[in-house]
Amino acid sequence: MSKKSTRQKQQGRAWYRVRPFCFVITPEGGRSMSEIRDKIHELFGVKEPHELPAAMMEVINDSTKLSVICSNYKKMFTNTKHDYLRDYFQENQADRSNLMQDYTPESICQIVAEITGNRQLIADLCSGTGSLTLEAWSRNPDAEFICYELSSAAVPFLCFNLAVRSISAWVVHGDLLTEDVQAVYRIQDGTVTKADDFPHDKVDAVITNPPYSLKWNGVHDIRFGSYSVPPKKAADYAFVLIGLDMLKDDGIMSAILPHGVLFRGRSEADIRKQLLCDHRVSAVIGLPRALFAATDISVAVMVFRNHSDDLLVINAENEMTHRPKQNIMESQHIETVMSAYKMRRDIDKLAHVVTFQELEKNDYNLNIPRYVSNFEEEVLPPPTESMRAIIDRHKEIKQQELELLEMMKQMQAENVETGKEFQEFVELFEEWTNL
Structure with missing residues (x-):
């Protein structure tokens, strides 16, 4: 184990910051935020949000207490598919200003899980409370997971989420970018134990919603291979390249990323071009704006393989139900996206299979409207x-x-x-x- 990195020490003081009261989250699980908060506080015997991570870690380290709390949690929250701890953490613990924490909505989790498919060993990079892992597990309960998370506040939530569902996993508490590891936890059969190591084998799939455009040290890493070093002002491609380094030859990676990675220049343009020339980008799926609780930006799911026969671009920016504070993708919207993904053919105003000649013509810019425009021309009356x-x-x-x-x-x-x-x-x- 290595000591906490300088960046972690600097950011550690912000891990327990409470979100501004002017911000209100509407949970997707059918319960009000106040009800979720009160029940979780009751469960762990705390009164204030800042007390919860330490209380959870105390429970996690005591197998008897953990068994009782897990049993009581399942009585309080019978819908184990929904990540109520994510809703709580986003409202009360998330540190968006320093750690760029935006926790993944269920609709995007469902899309990523369906793309991932039935895989045995799955790495979840920047796991947060584990929403991506929970969705993948719900479709594939025999899978094992390696969950990486930096935030000391989020790790107890992650460990408990895995234990209460008896998911088989390792939780690596550390900085994925610097490989500084503070602790490793083995979750198995509803118990949590400290571990000395975790699997370093290649994985069948990588899923990740990394912090968007996080500033980092910008140094070369052997895991980047022959690719350029991503810029210090945005670590997005650093997470991508690290994830690709983990994949087996026939593996698949789904990364939720800001649209800037599709068109920004300089070293990111070099990386993007090489990934495309190496046929490692399998699909780009542009999603609607304002799906996240803490930001109204739109994101894209980029799907990577070690070799892809073609590149599919999907423009799903209109596949949503508009809500005043947070838009949602309902089942019919997700079905539209996944149907287009599986068919992998041109669909008017929705999907396009991009040729290499088109990529060259556009200078390897992946800005989605260049390939799929859903602009509707106004029909003029007589x-x-x-x-x-x-x-x-x-x-x-x-x-x-x-x-x-x-x-x-x-x-x-x-x-x-x-x-x-x-x-x-x-x-x-x-x-x-x-x-």
Whole structure:
């Protein structure tokens, strides 16, 4: 084990920051946020959010207490598929300013899980509370997981989420970018134990929702292979390259990333071009904006393989139900996206199989509208219909002018002291209406 990195020490003081009260999350699991918070506090015997991580870790380290709390949790929250701890953490613990923590909505988890398919060993990079892992496990309960997480506040939530569902996993508490590891936990049969190591074998699949455009030290890493070093101002491609280094030859990786990775220049453009030339980008799926609780940006799911025969681009920005605070993708929207993904053919205004010639023409820019535009041209009405509308509007305006003129004349008649200037104005307005 290595000591906590300098970056972790600097960021550690922010791990327990409470989110501003002006921000309100609407959980997807059918319960109010206040109800979730009260039940979780009751379960772990705390009164304030900042007390919870330590209380959870105390429970995790005591197998007897853990068994009791897990049993009580399942009585309180019978829908074990939903990640209530994610809802709680996002509201009360997430540190967006320093750790760029945006926790994955269920709809995106479902898309990633369906893309991942039936895999045996799955690595979840930047796991948070484990939402991506939970969804993948719900479809493949025999899978094993290696979950990497930096945040000391999130690790207890992650360990408990895995234990309460008896998921077989390792939790690596450490910095994936620097490979500094603070602790490893083995979760098996509902128990959590400290471990000395974790599997370093190649994995069947990688799933990740890394912190968007996180600043990092920007140094070369052997895991990057022959690819350029991502810029210090944005570690997005660092997470991608590390994930690709973990994959077996026939493995698959799904990464939830900001749209900037699709078109930004310099070293990121070099990395993107090489990935495309190496046929490692299998699909780019643009999702609707404002799906996340803490940000209204839109993201893309990039699917990588060690070799892909083609590149599919899907523009799903309109596949959502609009809500005032947070849009949602419902089952029919997810089905539309996944149907297009599986068919891998051109679908008007939704999907396009991109040729290498198109990539070259666009200088390896993957900005989605270059390949799939869902712009709807306005259908112009017949000229006679337009003219009739103009005439009707003109008549309406004329009638309003006459009514206004009559009102002014009445005002003039009722007020004998009306000034000369107003009288002249009424005469001019009457002249105007007669034109």
